[in-house]
Amino acid sequence: MTKRNRGGPLQGVRVVELTKVWAGPYTGKLLAFLGAEVIRVESEKSLDVTRVYGVSDINNAPGFKAVNPEKLSVQIDMKSAEGIQLLLDLVQKSDVLIENLRPGAVQRLGLDYTTVKAVKPDIVYTSMGMYGNEGPLSYQTGYAPCFAALGGVSALVGYENESPAGMNVRYADSTFGAAAALATVAALYHRNETGRGQFVDVSAVEAMSSMIGDALMSFTLNGEIATSTGNRHPDMAPHGVYPCLDNEWICVAVRDDKTWHTLAQQMTSAAGSVEVEMSRFTTLPQRKANEDALDHCLASWTQSQRADELVEKLQQLGIAATKSLNSIELISDVHLWAREFYREVHGPDGQSQSIVGPGWKMSRGATIENAAPSLGQHNDYIFGDVLGLSEAERRALDGRGVIR
Amino acid sequence: MAALSGVKILELAESVSGEYCGKLLADFGAEVIKIETPGVGSPTRRMGPFSRTAPSKRQPASVPGSTTSDARNEDVERSGLFAYLNTGKQSIELDLLQNKSILSRLLSQVDAVIDDHTLEWLSALGLDAVQQQCMHPGLVVCSISNFGLEPPQDRLHAEDLNVFHSSGWGFHTPTGGDPTLPPLNGAGRFLPSYEAGLEAALCISAALLAKRQTGEGQFIEISKQEVLASRVDYVLAQMMGGDMNVSQCRTALDLSGPAGIFPCEDGFVYIWLSAPAHWQGLRELLGDPAWMQAFPENWLEKACTPERVATCRRHLVQWLKTQGKEQAAERAQQLGVTLVAVNNAADLVDSPQYQFREFFVELEHPVLGNLKYPTVPYRMSETPAKPMSPAPLLGQCQAVEWQQPQTHPAQVEHND
Numbered sequence: 063m064t065k066r067n068r069g070g071p072l073q074g075v076r077v078v079e080l081t082k083v084w085a086g087p088y089t090g091k092l093l094a095f096l097g098a099e100v101i102r103v104e105s106e107k108s109l110d111v112t113r114v115y116g117v118s119d120i121n122n123a124p125g126f127k128a129v130n131p132e133k134l135s136v137q138i139d140m141k142s143a144e145g146i147q148l149l150l151d152l153v154q155k156s157d158v159l160i161e162n163l164r165p166g167a168v169q170r171l172g173l174d175y176t177t178v179k180a181v182k183p184d185i186v187y188t189s190m191g192m193y194g195n196e197g198p199l200s201y202q203t204g205y206a207p208c209f210a211a212l213g214g215v216s217a218l219v220g221y222e223n224e225s226p227a228g229m230n231v232r233y234a235d236s237t238f239g240a241a242a243a244l245a246t247v248a249a250l251y252h253r254n255e256t257g258r259g260q261f262v263d264v265s266a267v268e269a270m271s272s273m274i275g276d277a278l279m280s281f282t283l284n285g286e287i288a289t290s291t292g293n294r295h296p297d298m299a300p301h302g303v304y305p306c307l308d309n310e311w312i313c314v315a316v317r318d319d320k321t322w323h324t325l326a327q328q329m330t331s332a333a334g335s336v337e338v339e340m341s342r343f344t345t346l347p348q349r350k351a352n353e354d355a356l357d358h359c360l361a362s363w364t365q366s367q368r369a370d371e372l373v374e375k376l377q378q379l380g381i382a383a384t385k386s387l388n389s390i391e392l393i394s395d396v397h398l399w400a401r402e403f404y405r406e407v408h409g410p411d412g413q414s415q416s417i418v419g420p421g422w423k424m425s426r427g428a429t430i431e432n433a434a435p436s437l438g439q440h441n442d443y444i445f446g447d448v449l450g451l452s453e454a455e456r457r458a459l460d461g462r463g464v465i466r
Numbered sequence: 467m468a469a470l471s472g473v474k475i476l477e478l479a480e481s482v483s484g485e486y487c488g489k490l491l492a493d494f495g496a497e498v499i500k501i502e503t504p505g506v507g508s509p510t511r512r513m514g515p516f517s518r519t520a521p522s523k524r525q526p527a528s529v530p531g532s533t534t535s536d537a538r539n540e541d542v543e544r545s546g547l548f549a550y551l552n553t554g555k556q557s558i559e560l561d562l563l564q565n566k567s568i569l570s571r572l573l574s575q576v577d578a579v580i581d582d583h584t585l586e587w588l589s590a591l592g593l594d595a596v597q598q599q600c601m602h603p604g605l606v607v608c609s610i611s612n613f614g615l616e617p618p619q620d621r622l623h624a625e626d627l628n629v630f631h632s633s634g635w636g637f638h639t640p641t642g643g644d645p646t647l648p649p650l651n652g653a654g655r656f657l658p659s660y661e662a663g664l665e666a667a668l669c670i671s672a673a674l675l676a677k678r679q680t681g682e683g684q685f686i687e688i689s690k691q692e693v694l695a696s697r698v699d700y701v702l703a704q705m706m707g708g709d710m711n712v713s714q715c716r717t718a719l720d721l722s723g724p725a726g727i728f729p730c731e732d733g734f735v736y737i738w739l740s741a742p743a744h745w746q747g748l749r750e751l752l753g754d755p756a757w758m759q760a761f762p763e764n765w766l767e768k769a770c771t772p773e774r775v776a777t778c779r780r781h782l783v784q785w786l787k788t789q790g791k792e793q794a795a796e797r798a799q800q801l802g803v804t805l806v807a808v809n810n811a812a813d814l815v816d817s818p819q820y821q822f823r824e825f826f827v828e829l830e831h832p833v834l835g836n837l838k839y840p841t842v843p844y845r846m847s848e849t850p851a852k853p854m855s856p857a858p859l860l861g862q863c864q865a866v867e868w869q870q871p872q873t874h875p876a877q878v879e880h881n882d
Contacts, residue, residue: 071676124709197822211736218653227640236697245844248469260848268843280515281811282838283546303648315625386631416706421693
C-alpha cells in the first residue's frame, strides 16, 4: 500500500503534513522515524521558510534537511480550489493529517476538521497551535521562546536572585512536536481498535507546562511559586556546574551524604587540594544552608583541574560528574556515533548526509536511510500510484499551475 | 472512552522518567500497575514537594485493596511529586527479585513493561533485549536510562543535570550566556526525565499499535541524552553538515538580535524581534519616540549591530517599567508585536486559556486532599486524556485479577 517497506511500528500508516518551520515538521519526523509514510505538501508559491531563508538551493536547504529526513514531498498549490480538491483526495487515502498553520488558516483554505472528516470520516486530525485551537487566547501567535515564557518554563531558568534568563532560544518547538506525535499515535491506536478518528488539539504553551509539572504541583499543594535558583536543586548539594581549566565546565551532582564524603575526601587529599570546613557540610540540610560556601569551595578546587581528567576520577568514585559539552564535543561525541545516534543517510542526489537519529532504539524499528526530499521528489508516486491520475490529467493540472 | 482502553502495563520504573511515562499512558486509559518495594515504596515518595497541610496522623480512610499499615504510610503518602507522577495507577508491593514467579504471572498478563533501572537489573528479571525476544516475544519492554543501557565508563553515574549538559542544551543555556558565569541547568528539577518519559510513551504507544496487528512485541531502549540531543536536531544536523559553525562558544546555538526577557511593572515579559513588521508594530506600541525614528526600518534583518541592540534593550527596559505584563501583551498582540508575559505557576492556574482547556483538574487524594493537577497538552475530541484517579497509596491495588494472578481473563483477547 505505502511506497517503501521500511518496517517499524507505524508501517502502513500514511500521514499528510501541512506544516511549517520546526514543530509540525518535527511531529512528522518522529512518525516517519517510527515507520509511517509522511508526505509533506509543498508548493513553489508558498515554500517553507526553512527551504528558502538564506538558502541558495531550495533542494539543499540545511534547516529543512535537518527536520525532514525520511519524508516524501509532493507539490500541491493550496491556494487554488483544484489544489484543495487534490489534497482532499490525498487525505481520503491517508490516516493522519498534521497541521501547524496560523490560527484560522485551515478554515480559510477549506481544510478544517469538519470538511476533512466529511471525505475521510476516520481521519486522525492533529492541529498544533501556540495556545491550542479554541479558547479566549487561541488567536494569539508566537515563536518558540514565547511558548517557553508563557508555559512557565522560562521563569525557572536563571541565576539566583536575578531576572529569569530562560532556556536556550531554540527550546520548545521540538518538545511541542513530540507531544503532538504522542497524542497522534494514541489516537491512531484508538482508530485501529474502534474505527473512529478524532480531532487532536495540541497546545505549545501547555506542552511547556508539562515539562515542569512538579513545580506547578508545588504551587497547588503548598502555594509556593518556584523561581530560578541557578543550578541548585532542593534535594541535592553540591549540585552545580563548576569551572575547570581551558574555559571548560564540569557538572557535579551529589545525591547523598556518603557520596559527599567521598567527594570531600578527594577535595582535601589529592593534588590541588583545598580546605573544606567539614563541620558545615556534614548533612544535606547543612550543605543547603551553607551552599554559597560549598559552591565556592568546590569551584576553587575544580578551577585548577582539567575537566576530562576530573570527570574520570570522580566517576571511578561513583560520583555523578560529567563535562558540559560544547558544540564541537557534542557533534564528535564518540558514544553518540558508536550508538548510531548520528548516522549517514542518502540524499535525493545520491550523496550521503549526516543526520540526527531518534532518541530510541527499537528491536523492530523502522529503517532510516533517506535524507529530506527535494521539492516534489515524490510527485510521480503520489499523483500516479496513490491518486491514480493519468498522464493527461497531470499535464492538465500542471498547465493550470496546480501541482507546481 | 479512552484511547488506550484495554491496554495493561506493568511499571517497574522507580524514577521520574519511567513514572512520567506510565502516567502519560494511564492518562490515555491504559491500566498501569506499579510495583513498589514493600514497606518503602517508590523513591519518588521521598522527594518533595511534601504537603504541609495534610494531617500527618490521618488514617487513609478505608482504602479498598490496601494491604499496608496506615501508621507506616503517613510519610510515604505526602509527596506532591509522587502524587503528580502516578495519577491513575495502581500499586502492588512486591520484592521482584524474591518473587520471580509472581513477576512471571504478571508479565503474562500485560502488554508492556516500563523500566528505568540498569541492564544488570533487567537481565536479572529476565527482561533484557535477548530474553524479551526469546521468553516474551509478545511483550513490549521499554527501558529508559541516562546514556543507554551500556554507558561508557565516564558516564556511569549521572543525574538530570549531567544529562542536560551532555546534550548540547546545557552548555548553551541561557541564550547569550555570560562566559564567566556557569552555564545553567534546564527548567525545574526533571526536564530531561520528562522529555525521556514523553519519548518512551510515544514509542510504547506505537509498539502497542503494531503488537495489536502482528502479536509481536519488541524491546525499546530510550537514552535521555539522545532524546535531548534529538530535540535540538534543527541546529545539530546543520552543524554536522557544516552549514552552521561549531565552536567552544556558549552562544553557538543563539540567534542574534534584541530578543529576550525584560522586567516590567509586575513581573517579566519576553519580547521577540526579528522582522521589519515587528519593528513597525513596536514603534506604534511605544508611541514612535525619537530613538526609534533614528533606527533604519530594516535594522533587525540588515543592520543589527551590537550598539543598536543595546540601545533598543535600554529603551525597552525604561518603557516596560510602567507596563503591566498582561496589558502590554494584549496591546502588543493587536499590533503584531510578539511580546508575551513570562508566566509563573500562579499565572498558569489563573490563565483563562488554561481554565477554558481545563489544563488543571481537581482530584481528591485520601491523604493530600483535594488538589489541582497539571495535565497534558492535548485535547482529544473522542478520547479525552486526563488523570482518572489520584495516585495510589502504597500497595493500593483495586483490580481483582492482579491480586489473584492465576485468573487472567483479559489475556485471551490480547495474545491472539
